[in-house]
Amino acid sequence: MNVIFMKGASLLLPKRPSNMLAFLTASHALLYKPSRRPPAVPLTTAPRSVPKMQTTKATPKRTLSTHPKIKPDGTIHHLKANITPSPQPSHPQATTHPPPPFEPPLDKHGKVMLKDMTLPEMERWVEEILGQKRFRARQLWQWLYKPERLAISFDEMSDLSKSFRLLLKEHARITVLGLNSIHQSKDGTRKLTFRLDAGGVIETVLIPAEGRTTLCVSSQWGCALNCQFCLTGRTGFKRSLTTGEIVEQLVHSMRLFGDQSQITNVVFMGEGEPAHNLDNVLRAVDAMTHEQGLQMSPRKVTVSTSGLIPEIRRFAEESKANLAVSLHATNDELRSWLMPINRKYGLQPLMQTLREVFPRRRGQQRKVMFQYVMLKDVNDSLEDAKQLLRLTAGVPCKINLIQFNWHEGSEFEGSSEETMESFQRYLSGKGMTVTIRRSRGDDEMMACGQLGTLGALQPPRMKVPPRYAQAVSRTGSTA
Ligand code: SF4
Numbered sequence: 153m154n155v156i157f158m159k160g161a162s163l164l165l166p167k168r169p170s171n172m173l174a175f176l177t178a179s180h181a182l183l184y185k186p187s188r189r190p191p192a193v194p195l196t197t198a199p200r201s202v203p204k205m206q207t208t209k210a211t212p213k214r215t216l217s218t219h220p221k222i223k224p225d226g227t228i229h230h231l232k233a234n235i236t237p238s239p240q241p242s243h244p245q246a247t248t249h250p251p252p253p254f255e256p257p258l259d260k261h262g263k264v265m266l267k268d269m270t271l272p273e274m275e276r277w278v279e280e281i282l283g284q285k286r287f288r289a290r291q292l293w294q295w296l297y298k299p300e301r302l303a304i305s306f307d308e309m310s311d312l313s314k315s316f317r318l319l320l321k322e323h324a325r326i327t328v329l330g331l332n333s334i335h336q337s338k339d340g341t342r343k344l345t346f347r348l349d350a351g352g353v354i355e356t357v358l359i360p361a362e363g364r365t366t367l368c369v370s371s372q373w374g375c376a377l378n379c380q381f382c383l384t385g386r387t388g389f390k391r392s393l394t395t396g397e398i399v400e401q402l403v404h405s406m407r408l409f410g411d412q413s414q415i416t417n418v419v420f421m422g423e424g425e426p427a428h429n430l431d432n433v434l435r436a437v438d439a440m441t442h443e444q445g446l447q448m449s450p451r452k453v454t455v456s457t458s459g460l461i462p463e464i465r466r467f468a469e470e471s472k473a474n475l476a477v478s479l480h481a482t483n484d485e486l487r488s489w490l491m492p493i494n495r496k497y498g499l500q501p502l503m504q505t506l507r508e509v510f511p512r513r514r515g516q517q518r519k520v521m522f523q524y525v526m527l528k529d530v531n532d533s534l535e536d537a538k539q540l541l542r543l544t545a546g547v548p549c550k551i552n553l554i555q556f557n558w559h560e561g562s563e564f565e566g567s568s569e570e571t572m573e574s575f576q577r578y579l580s581g582k583g584m585t586v587t588i589r590r591s592r593g594d595d596e597m598m599a600c601g602q603l604g605t606l607g608a609l610q611p612p613r614m615k616v617p618p619r620y621a622q623a624v625s626r627t628g629s630t631a
Contacts, residue, residue, distance in 0.1 A: 253280070254273070254276040254277060254280050254281065256269065256273070256277045256281065257269065257394075259325060259328075259349065260349075260350075263323060263324055263325040264277065264323055264324040264325065265324075265325055265328060265394070265396050266292070266296060266324050266325065266326055266396070267296065267326070267327075267328060267395065267396030267399050267400060267403075267439070268328075268394050268395045268396045268435075269395075270435060270438060270439070271289065271290070271293050271442065271444065271445075274289040274292065274293055275289040275290070277289070278292070282316075282319055282323070284316060284319070288312070288316060290444065291309075291311065291312060292309070292312070292320070293442075293444055293445060294444055294445065295308065295309045295312070296326065296403075296445070297403070297439065297442065297444070297445025297446045298444075298445060299406060299410065299446065299447065302403050302406055302407050302410075303326065304326055304327055304407070305326065306320050306321050306326070327400065328349060328394065328396045328397050328400055329346040329347065329348070329354075329397055329400045329401065329404060330346065330347040331344065331345075331346060331347075331404060331408075332345040332346055332347045332353055333345045334408075335598065337592070337593035337594075337598060339592055339593060340360050341357060341358065341359050341360070341592045341593030341598055341599075342357070342358040342409070342593075342598075343355055343356070343357050343358075343593065343597075343598035344356045344357075344358065344401075344404065344405060344408070346397075346400075346401065346404070348373065348393075348397065352373050352390055352391075353373075353605075354370045354373050354393065354397070354401075354422075354423055355370060355422060355423060355598070355603045355604065356368065356369055356370060356401040356404075356405060356422060357422065357593060357598045357603070358405055358409060358415070359592050359593070361592075364416040364417055365409075365414060365415050365416055365417070366415075366416070366417040366418070366419055367401070367402055367405050367415050367417070367418050367419070368418075368419050368420075368421050368422045369398060369401045369402065369418060369419070369420055369422050370393065370398075370401065370422035370423035370424055370603070371392070371393055371398055371420055371422070371423070371424040371425070371426040371428075371429045371432070371433050371436075372389065372390075372391065372392045372393055372423055372424025372425065372428065372429055373389075373390040373391050373392075373393065373423060373424070374387045374388050374389045374390040374391075374423060374424070374604060375387070375388075375389055375423060375424045375425055375604075376388070376389035376425065376428065377425050377428075377458055377491065377492065377493050378492050378611040378612075378614070379458065379478075379480075379490060379491045379492075380489065380490050380491075380563075380564075380613065380614055381480075381490060381525055381527065381556065381562065381564050381601060382601040383559040383560075383562075383597075383601060383602050383603065383604050383606070384423045384424070384601070384603050384604040385611070386559075386561065386604075386606060386610050386611065387604040387605060387606055387607060387610070388607070388609060388610065388611050392424070392428065392429035392432065393424070393429065393432060394432055395432045395435040395436050395439070398432060398433065398436035399436045399439045399440060399446075401422075402415065402418060402440055402446065403446075406446075416452060417452045417453070417454070418440060418448060418452065418453045418454070419453075419454045419456065419476070420433060420453075420454065420455040420456055421454075421456045421476070421600065422603055423603050423604055425457065425458055425460070425493075426455050426456060426457060427455075427457040427458075427460040427463035427464070427467070428460070428463075430463050430466060430467065433455060434467070434470055434471055437450070437453055437455065437471055437473050440453060441453060441472075441473070450471070450472035450473045450474075451472075451473075451474065453473040453474065454473065454474040454475070454476050454521065455467065455471070455473055455474070455475060455476070456475075456476040456477075456478060456523065457475070457476070457477060457478070458477075458478045458491055458493050459477055459478065459479075459491075459493060459494070459497050459502045460493070460497060461497045461501060461502060461505045464477075464502075464505055464506070464509065465505065465509055468509035468510065469509075474518070474519075474521065475510075475520050475521070476520070476521040476522075476523055476552070477502070477506065477520055477521070477522055477523065478491065478523045478525075479522045479523060479524050479540075479543075480523070480524055480525050480527075480531065481494075481499075481531050482499075482531070482536050482539035482540050482543050483499070483539065484498050484499050485617050486530070486531060486617065486620065487499060488614075489614050489615070489616060489617055489620070490527075490530075490531075490614075492614055499543065503543060503544070503546075503547065506520055506547045506549075507546045507547055510547060510548055518548070519548045519549050519550055519585075520547055520548065520549045520550075521549065521550050521551075521552055522540075522544060522549055522550070522551045522552065523552050523554055524540070524551060524552065524553050524554065525554040525555075525556050525600075525601070526553055526554065526555065526556060526566060526567035526571070526572050526575065527556055527564045527565070527566065527567065527623070528556075528564070528565040528566060528567045528568070528571070528623065529565075529620075529622070529623035530564065530620055530623045530624075532567040532571050532572070532575060534574075534575075534578060536575075537575050537578045537579055538578075540579065541579060541582055541584070544584075549584075549585075550584070550585035550586070550587070551579060551584055551585070551586045551587070552586075552587050552588075552589050553572055553575060553576055553586060553587070553588045553589065554588075554589045554600055554601075555567075555572065555588070555589065555590050555591045556601070557591050557594045557599040557600055557601050557602050558594075559597070559601070559602050560606065561606065561610075563613075563624040564623075564624060565623075572588055573588075576588055
């Protein structure tokens with residue numbers, strides 16, 4: 153008898169060769185046929201007699217009504233495919249569990265903030281809490297947002313019954329922003345400043361141009377992102393704005409200037425990073441584009457971001473508005489200095505995300521707008537233009553070159569007109585759509601990157617990469 157080892161098991165071999173083949177075949181079947189394979193030897197040294205530990209927790213039994221993705225009526229919530237399960241046998245909890253009571257947004261005096269609600273939420277509030285007919289909510293919504301109405305008092309709402317108006321006066325509030333000041337620059341651009349409820353002032357800019365008027369709204373008071381070329385970034389972050397505070401910038405501006413210049417476009421490029429306040433930004437866009445209200449076309453609303461990847465994915469899925477991405481640099485070293493957020497979301501993953509969420513298609517309407525502020529000797533060379541072309545390959549896009557707007561304490565200088573034009577020519581020659589956004593309102597500190605007021609406390613300056621040190625040293629400190 154010989155002894156050999158196969159797969160860790162010892163086998164006794166018959167001595168006669170004629171029996172060997174049959175023996176090996178049977179042994180192989182024993183070892184490799186799934187049904188006959190002996191149980192794997194555990195890698196632990198625990199003796200077999202020790203009972204195995206329970207490694208999975210017992211899953212608690214879920215009822216239909218407590219499952220996070222199943223509504224009480226049995227339909228599945230938030231799934232892409234609209235799957236409705238076949239009727240379940242009646243389950244006492246599934247049919248009798250009431251939806252949670254609606255909790256309207258309240259101010260510090262306990263009054264309902266009407267412009268913080270969507271229309272479906274307003275309907276629930278009117279019906280469930282005020283005990284009124286549902287259609288009243290739609291009437292109220294139209295008084296708040298129809299361009300020819302834009303009511304700021306309940307007394308204006310002439311087709312609402314007196315008793316309903318009294319109820320509203322007692323329990324709700326229309327406006328959340330107080331107009332603080334209006335400044336006008338030489339070129340007709342206007343800056344509106346608004347007081348916030350608990351203190352603080354935000355800025356909104358109205359920019360008339362040939363054939364259109366654009367309103368630039370703020371989504372936050374200040375900004376946390378500390379982009380080095382932007383005054384708002386240098387002021388630091390105070391707080392995010394509510395849905396009402398965002399929408400009301402448009403409503404106030406329409407009331408003030410609607411008869412002189414119809415606002416045709418809205419851009420979220422004022423104070424703040426919209427993606428840091430995406431819930432409220434999406435709700436505000438919803439109110440601005442609602443067919444029963446402000447009726448802006450989603451194609452005329454642009455939300456700008458410095459490139460927060462998860463929020464870009466969500467935005468692309470949930471909104472029909474345009475997306476603008478602030479690029480400002482074509483390599484990570486430069487971008488991480490100019491825009492510290494790049495240390496978290498670098499250029500390659502950012503561009504890959506954009507390729508995925510805005511796939512190139514025939515007749516594709518939705519294009520990303522890349523914003524590129526032109527800084528002298530920092531990002532304005534022909535090599536930068538070539539790199540920009542390579543970087544954006546595969547993303548349906550247009551490029552907006554932005555003239556730099558100087559502010560106090562800035563260490564940058566803007567590129568010359570000739571440099572901007574040759575940068576544009578190079579990219580256009582390669583088939584890209586490229587526009588130049590020239591400064592508007594910069595004499596009154598209302599141009600792009602000039603919003604906000606520097607306080608005593610400022611976020612730290614980022615360390616300048618050595619190869620750019622010369623470009624900034626002549627106009628300011630190099631940190
Ligand atoms: S450019 Fe935009 S994201 Fe950057 S600091 Fe200014 S407001 Fe914030």
